[in-house]
Amino acid sequence: MNLIGFWNLTYMAGRSCHIWLAIVVTGCLTFGSSHAFSELNTYQIKSAYLYQISKFVFWPEQSKQTDFFNLCILGPDTYGGNLQKMEGRTVFGKPVKLHKVTNLKQAETCHLLVLTDPAVVSQDSLSTWLKSHSVLTVADDAINIDKAMVVFVIENQRVRLHINVDLAKISGVSFAANLLEVASRVKSGGQP
Amino acid sequence: MNWLPRLHLRTKLIGSIVITSVFAVMVSSFALVRYDRIQEVSSITEDMNILAGIISNRSTAALIFGDARQAQSNLKALGENPNVLMACIYDSGQQVFAVHHFTHLDQKPCPNEPQVSALEISETIEIYEPIELDGLSVGTLYMSLSLDRLNERWQEQLMFIFGVILVVVLLSLALAKYLQYILLKPIQRITKTARDITEQQDYSLRAEKEVKDEIGDMADVFNGMLSKIETETQRLYSSEEKFRQLATLSPVGIFQIDLKHQITYVNSRWIEITGINEPLASLEHWLGRIRSEDRRRTLKAWSSLIQNHQEFVVEVGFEKHGDVTWTIIEASVLHDGKGDVYGYMGAISDITDLKNAQLQMENLAFYDPLTGLSNRRLFQDRLSKAVAESKRRKTFVALLFLDLDQFKRINDSLGHDAGDQLLVETANRLRNSVRETDTVSRIGGDEFTVLLSDVDSTHGVRHIADKILKNLCQPISLKNQTVINTVSIGITMAPTDASDANKLMRNADMAMYRAKAMGRNNFQFFSEDMNNEMMGYLEIEKDLRHAVENDDEFIIYFQPKIDLLSFKFIGVEALLRWQPKGKDMIPPDRFIPVAEESGLIIPIGKSVFRKSLMKVKKLMDLGIWPDNAKVAVNLSARQFSDPNLTNDLSEIIEMTGFPVENIELEITESTLMDHVENAIYTMRKLKQMGISIAIDDFGTGYSSLSYLKRFPIDVLKVDRSFVMDIPNDVSDMEITAAVIAMAHKLNLRVVAEGIETKEQVDFLRSNRCEYGQGYLIARPMPINELEAYIQRPIQVGLPSL
Numbered sequence: 006m007n008l009i010g011f012w013n014l015t016y017m018a019g020r021s022c023h024i025w026l027a028i029v030v031t032g033c034l035t036f037g038s039s040h041a042f043s044e045l046n047t048y049q050i051k052s053a054y055l056y057q058i059s060k061f062v063f064w065p066e067q068s069k070q071t072d073f074f075n076l077c078i079l080g081p082d083t084y085g086g087n088l089q090k091m092e093g094r095t096v097f098g099k100p101v102k103l104h105k106v107t108n109l110k111q112a113e114t115c116h117l118l119v120l121t122d123p124a125v126v127s128q129d130s131l132s133t134w135l136k137s138h139s140v141l142t143v144a145d146d147a148i149n150i151d152k153a154m155v156v157f158v159i160e161n162q163r164v165r166l167h168i169n170v171d172l173a174k175i176s177g178v179s180f181a182a183n184l185l186e187v188a189s190r191v192k193s194g195g196q197p
Numbered sequence: 198m199n200w201l202p203r204l205h206l207r208t209k210l211i212g213s214i215v216i217t218s219v220f221a222v223m224v225s226s227f228a229l230v231r232y233d234r235i236q237e238v239s240s241i242t243e244d245m246n247i248l249a250g251i252i253s254n255r256s257t258a259a260l261i262f263g264d265a266r267q268a269q270s271n272l273k274a275l276g277e278n279p280n281v282l283m284a285c286i287y288d289s290g291q292q293v294f295a296v297h298h299f300t301h302l303d304q305k306p307c308p309n310e311p312q313v314s315a316l317e318i319s320e321t322i323e324i325y326e327p328i329e330l331d332g333l334s335v336g337t338l339y340m341s342l343s344l345d346r347l348n349e350r351w352q353e354q355l356m357f358i359f360g361v362i363l364v365v366v367l368l369s370l371a372l373a374k375y376l377q378y379i380l381l382k383p384i385q386r387i388t389k390t391a392r393d394i395t396e397q398q399d400y401s402l403r404a405e406k407e408v409k410d411e412i413g414d415m416a417d418v419f420n421g422m423l424s425k426i427e428t429e430t431q432r433l434y435s436s437e438e439k440f441r442q443l444a445t446l447s448p449v450g451i452f453q454i455d456l457k458h459q460i461t462y463v464n465s466r467w468i469e470i471t472g473i474n475e476p477l478a479s480l481e482h483w484l485g486r487i488r489s490e491d492r493r494r495t496l497k498a499w500s501s502l503i504q505n506h507q508e509f510v511v512e513v514g515f516e517k518h519g520d521v522t523w524t525i526i527e528a529s530v531l532h533d534g535k536g537d538v539y540g541y542m543g544a545i546s547d548i549t550d551l552k553n554a555q556l557q558m559e560n561l562a563f564y565d566p567l568t569g570l571s572n573r574r575l576f577q578d579r580l581s582k583a584v585a586e587s588k589r590r591k592t593f594v595a596l597l598f599l600d601l602d603q604f605k606r607i608n609d610s611l612g613h614d615a616g617d618q619l620l621v622e623t624a625n626r627l628r629n630s631v632r633e634t635d636t637v638s639r640i641g642g643d644e645f646t647v648l649l650s651d652v653d654s655t656h657g658v659r660h661i662a663d664k665i666l667k668n669l670c671q672p673i674s675l676k677n678q679t680v681i682n683t684v685s686i687g688i689t690m691a692p693t694d695a696s697d698a699n700k701l702m703r704n705a706d707m708a709m710y711r712a713k714a715m716g717r718n719n720f721q722f723f724s725e726d727m728n729n730e731m732m733g734y735l736e737i738e739k740d741l742r743h744a745v746e747n748d749d750e751f752i753i754y755f756q757p758k759i760d761l762l763s764f765k766f767i768g769v770e771a772l773l774r775w776q777p778k779g780k781d782m783i784p785p786d787r788f789i790p791v792a793e794e795s796g797l798i799i800p801i802g803k804s805v806f807r808k809s810l811m812k813v814k815k816l817m818d819l820g821i822w823p824d825n826a827k828v829a830v831n832l833s834a835r836q837f838s839d840p841n842l843t844n845d846l847s848e849i850i851e852m853t854g855f856p857v858e859n860i861e862l863e864i865t866e867s868t869l870m871d872h873v874e875n876a877i878y879t880m881r882k883l884k885q886m887g888i889s890i891a892i893d894d895f896g897t898g899y900s901s902l903s904y905l906k907r908f909p910i911d912v913l914k915v916d917r918s919f920v921m922d923i924p925n926d927v928s929d930m931e932i933t934a935a936v937i938a939m940a941h942k943l944n945l946r947v948v949a950e951g952i953e954t955k956e957q958v959d960f961l962r963s964n965r966c967e968y969g970q971g972y973l974i975a976r977p978m979p980i981n982e983l984e985a986y987i988q989r990p991i992q993v994g995l996p997s998l
Contacts, residue, residue, distance in 0.1 A: 057261050060331055166262065183258040187267050 050164045051157050052087035055119070055143060058155055058166070059096045061184035064116060065177045068139040073102035077115035080122030083145070088119065109134045120144040123152045135176040142172070150192055154178065158189070165189040206384070207377050214373035215366055222365045226358040230351060237347055241280055242322060245342055248275060249326035253338040256286055257328055260294060260336045268295035275299070280346055282321060285339040286328070287311045294336060300343075311337035320344065383412040387419055400427035450524075450545035453531070454480050461540065470524060470547050472517050488514040488521065495526070502541060506530045512548070523552035565639040567617055568624035576638035576646055580698045583636075583650045584691045590651070595658040597647040598687040598705030599627070599665070602717040604643035605871070607680055615675040619682060626668045631661060645684075646705070655690065655722065662686050662720040670718065685712035686720035694723050704728070737791045740777045745800050750777055753808045754977035757986055758829075758948060758970045761962050766987055768827035770863065770970060771809035772977045773801070793833050802836040803845055810855040812980040817856075821987050829861040829891060834868035838875065843882045850886075857887035863914065865893045873904050884909045891948065896936060906943065912968075913940040917951025920971070924956045937964045 059074070074096040078088060082105075091101045096116070106112045109126060116139075120126070123144045126134075128151050135142070144153030147167055154176070156167040168185060170193035185191050204212075252271050259267035272284045276299050285307035286295040298304045308323075317323040322342035327334050383406075390404040400423055406416040444451045450467030454460050458480040468474050473483060480499070487495055491513035498509035508529035514521040528543030563575035571579065580596065587594045601623065608616035620643065627637045627645060636648040647665070652658055665686065672679045687708025695701050707730075708723040715721060744750040755769035773789070776782040792798040809830050816822040836842060850857055862883060869876040869892065880890055891912035896919055915936050922929040933949070940947045949961045952971030961969060975986060 054262065057330070061258055163263065181258065183255045186255070186270070187258040187262040187264040 047157075047159070047164065048084040048087050051145070052084045052090065054157065054164060054166070055088070055117070056091050056094065056096075056101075058143070058184065059117060059141070061181035062141050063179045063181070064097070064141075065139045068116065068177075069097055069099070071099065071114065071116075074099040074117075075104055075115045076101050076117050076119070077104040077106045077112050077140075078119045078121060079106050079108070079112060080120060080125060083121040084119070112140065113138060115140050117141045117143060120149070120153055123149045126152065128152055132172070132175060135172065139177040141176070141178050147190070150190075160189055168192065170194075207381055210377040210380065211370065211373040214376060215369045218365050218369035218372075219362055222362055223358070226354075226361065230354045230358065233354070234347065234351055237350070238318060238322065238344075241342060241347070242316060242318070242324070245278065245281070245322070245324055245340055246316075246326070248278065249324050249338050249340055252284070253286075253326045253328040253336075256295075256338065257330045257335060260286065260288060260328055261330060265295050269297055271295075272297035275340065278342075280322075280342045280344075282341045282343045283307070284341070285311075287337040287339065289335050291337070305341070307339060311339055313337070318344075380412070383407045383416065387412075387416055391419070394423070400430050447544075448546070450547075451542075452545065453540055453542045455540045456538070467545060470522060470545050471515060472522075486515055488516055490514070499528070502528055502530065506538065521549070522547060523549045568621055568639050570624050570628075570645070571636060571638040573638065573640040576636065576640055576648065577698055577702075579636050579638075580648055580701065583648055584696055584698060584701070587650065588692055588696065592650075593652040593654075593693065594691040595649040595652045595655075595661075596689050596691065596701050596705045597649070597658075597662060597665070597720070598689075598702070598709040599645040599647065599684045600709050600713070601643035602683045602685055602713075603680075604682070607675065607682070609873070611676050611678065611680075618675055619673060619680070622673050623669060623682065623684075626671070627665065630665045630668050652690070658688060658690070659720075662688060666718060666720065683718035685709050685717045687712055687723065688720055689723040733787075734791055734794075737783065737788050738795050738797070740780075741775075741788060741792055741795065741797050741801075744775060744777060745797055745804075748804055751775055751801065751804060751808070752979065753805060753812060754979060755809075755812075755828075755983045756970060756977040757975040757983070758968050759974050761949075761958060761966055761969045766823060766826060767968060768829060768859075768861065769813070769983065770829045770831075770977075771805060772831075773805050774977075789833070793835055796835060798833045798835045799839055802831075802833060803849065806830050806846065807849045807853065810849060810853040810860070813859075814853050814855050816980070816984055816987070817859075819984075821984055822859075823987070825859075826987075827859050827861040827889065829863050831863045831893065832868070834865070834871060837864055837868050837879060838872065842879065843886065846883075846888070847886065858889075860887075861889045861891055861912065863891045863893040866895050869908065870904070877907055877909070880909050894950075896932060910945060912948055913943075913945045914948045914950055914970075915966070917971075920949050920951045920957055920961075921953065923954075923960050930960065933960075934964045937961075937966050941965070 055076075076088065076091060078084075082088065089103055092103050094101050104111075104115065106115070106118075109130065112118050118140045120142055121144075131142070131152050141155065142153045143155045143157070145157045147156055147158045150156050150167055150169050151172070154169050154173040156169070158165050158167055166184075166188040167190040168180060168188040170180065170185070170191055172192075173179060201209075252275060255274075256268050256271045258264070259271060268286045272286065272295055275281045275284050275297070281299050283296065283298045283300075283305065285293055285297075287307075288294040291310055293307045296307050312325045313327060316325075321344060322340075324338075324340040324342070326338040326340070328336040328338055386407065387404040390402055394400060394402050403420045403423060404416045406413050406420075444464040444466075447464060447466055450470045451462070451464045452460055452467050453462040460478050460480060460483065471483060471486060473486065475482075484492065484495060484499065491511070495511050495513050498511045501507045502509055508527070510525060510527045512523070512525050514523050516522075525546045525548050526543060527545075528541050530538045531540045531542050533539045563572055563578075564570065565572045580594075583594045601619070604616065604619065607619055620639070623645065624637065624639060627647060631637060631647055631649065634650060636646075636650075638646045638648070640646055647661075649658060649661060666684065670681060670683050672681050674680075687705045687710065689695070689701050689704035689708060691701050694704050704723040704727070707727040708721045711727055712719050712721040752774040754772045754774050756772055757766055758768050758770065759765060760767050773785055774782060775785075775788055789798070792801050809828055813822060813828045832842075839845075850860070864876075864880075869880075883890060889911040890909065891914055892908070892910055893914050894916040895913050896916045913936070915933055919929045919933045919936070923933065924930060937947045946967045948968040948970055949957070949966050950970050952958060952961070952969045952973045954973060957971075958969060958973065978986065
């Protein structure tokens, strides 16, 4: 009922988009906000969040001089193939293209790098690499806060965000303030 | 609003200023407050819209990432605006995601369903702002804003406005008070001036011009009007003064009366004339003093003036102490400036002197100054009135026409004084013979009339006529001589004989002549015969005129005369016969008086004389006519008094060549006695011409022997009335014998007329009457028969003898 009602409203408001995507995103959101966590798997939520987060993130202008928004995944696909669903959608006006990379070198053209297995890169190399590459790094689990600028954590059975502003600064990536507001933890200025 | 015109101008002025000021302040204040409120609402709305935009933007992530806490935290930020009552965030499923109340009281739940981008302003302002991300709606922000603060502000403003209005009222009152003082003072000055003028009647006062605005103009106009009024008033005063002087000096009484018939003004002359010395008397009171005879006429004139505005002039008398003051009253209506009638004005003039003079003149005009009787004019007037009255009352009027029988002779013989005395005495006797109501008039010379009104029958009239005859024939002493005077009376009755005054006079006149003809000293009633006779008379006169023009209708007959001793033919009497064409012959006793009366006798007489001479001349020329035989032609009284008589006769004699010694003129005794001296003069002239003169009809007149002696006459003809009664009337026989004897004493020859019997001839012969004439001797005959008659053998005795 909720889905149909929302769709109807969006449709009526003239918001032309892919029906499927709309269902997924809004469904995730609805799910996330209506305590139906168990009904959707975490990857589905995370992949939806990933897309939403990209809207609150500001990349430097030179990194936007590409044909695609390159979404890269380093490590195994823990999103259960859900990331591929982002393809066809756009971020800062560029169509999303999913890349699987195995090392940082391959990830030089990425805009968003999902570290499904953060252990494959060291914190230092990553920090160093990030200094020369404006890439938003995303990872799960709070311990990865030093490697990922955005970390998905499960708190109170809800997917929450931890954001490392300091790391983002190194990479030249910045966040919208309201994203920071919803983050349950923001690491900034040496603060936890 | 009836009270509005009753308010003082001052009040109106102050009121209008205060009301205008308050109204202006109120309208502008409320407009400003309203504008302020709209602006405020708009500002708040705009602010809140911006805020809503910010909050919704800020809440995007919270909504997307299901962070209700953060969303609520965002909503709290709205608390910085004191107007916000509550705010809600709905998710894309229109479920309330976050809510926050900013007031502890009257917390309301979020509306069930959010609206799409809407703004509602009622008691509160409600804003719905969509929350979008990348063009997709992810939720809605709802805000409810309280207008309480705005309302409070508004109330404060209103309070302030009322305060301002109060101040404005006070200020404008003060200002208005001052303004009205400034504005109204000049008007009040003008009003005061007008009031002063009204109270003091001083039109020389002027309003002061204090300002140069419209009120200043008004003061100028007012002063101009005052100047005009002053001039007019002065003119009016001088006009009234003039009128007063005129009225005072006027010989005419002047009066003015208002519409209620009250006399409002009279001058002193009016009081003198009317004798009414009561101020403000009423018209009715005044008219009540008018002589009763004139009152009705005057009231009629007044009522016509009052009702129809018809001015009048009436002549009325006022009785004062037994005398009558005669006046003429003239009156007309008075109009005011608008043409409406506001009274009546008039004049009364004393015309008593004039009236008396008029009465005196009327007296002269209507009364005979000698006898004091009414004259012909008044008599005719009274006659007309009496006839009209008799018709109305169905009675009779008798008109007696009297003519003195011997006045002329008395006047001639005893002089005019005696004649006048006779007339006066006659008048007195007449007066004494009739009732006072009857009118005795002298209508000329010796002619009198008596008008008897209210007569029942002719019997009473006869009685009075007898009385008159009896009274008048009493002897009168004139210049030591006793004279007996008689009258002939003609009587006519109205309306039986006639109703017309002129006709009645003619009737009475005719009857009087009949009385004269009946031997005088008697009275005769008018009869229709007389009238017919008169009509015949008129016809005869008409025919006579025609006959005189043609001359051939007159025929001369000749009646022979003979010597009663020798029976010889001694002459003829020429007699006129008249036969109008196509009519019977008319006897001379019918037409001769007509010819005499009309004056036609003069040409007729001349014609008779001429024809007689011509016809007899023929016999003379034939040698038939005896040398000493005469032709006798009658001369009427008119002819005899005609100054051309001797000339005319001389001409005819000369023309015919007839020997004068053969002509005899017969003149009646009465003709000679009318003007004795003239008659003697004329007869002498005729005698000088060689014509012999005979007195005709002797014995019928009143010849006095002394006159007879002086008349140069040759022959005396004894009237037939004496001869015809011979030998039956001894008295007539005695008179005839006496006449013959007297004639012989006077050396006159005597001709007896009308001899019809042998006895008469015998009597006359025995009394030595020289000549005879009559039917026994010969009837009148035409000339051709006369020729034979003369040539017949002389008979001893008469044919019948």
